[in-house]
Amino acid sequence: MLEREAERLRSERQKIIEELHTARAHVLEARQDEIRPVVVGGREFRPIEAAKRVKHGVGIDDWIPGPVELGAAAPLSHAEIVARYQTSARVGSQDERELNTG
Numbered sequence: 081m082l083e084r085e086a087e088r089l090r091s092e093r094q095k096i097i098e099e100l101h102t103a104r105a106h107v108l109e110a111r112q113d114e115i116r117p118v119v120v121g122g123r124e125f126r127p128i129e130a131a132k133r134v135k136h137g138v139g140i141d142d143w144i145p146g147p148v149e150l151g152a153a154a155p156l157s158h159a160e161i162v163a164r165y166q167t168s169a170r171v172g173s174q175d176e177r178e179l180n181t182g
Contacts, residue, residue, distance in 0.1 A: 117124040125133065134141075156164070171179075
């Protein structure tokens with residue numbers, strides 16, 4: 081009976097040790113993310129520079145609907161994005177007002 085209890089406690093201890101190792105690895109990964117460069121379009125930015133660019137882009141560059149998952153395919157193809165930008169260049173403010181009227 082004591083041997084079974086000892087084995088159960090050894091097993092529980094091992095599980096706690098594994099969880100501790102996992103937690104430490106997550107903390108280390110999080111700490112490294114604070115100094116790891118952010119790569120966008122092949123360019124590297126220090127995390128502080130990336131944060132400043134994001135802050136500066138609020139209201140300008142935050143048109144992408146979120147959340148965006150790492151590695152996920154873009155919702156539009158390159159050709160569709162180009163077409164939308166071309167449409168924006170061709171449609172003037174007067175056209176937009178006419179389109180927005182009921």
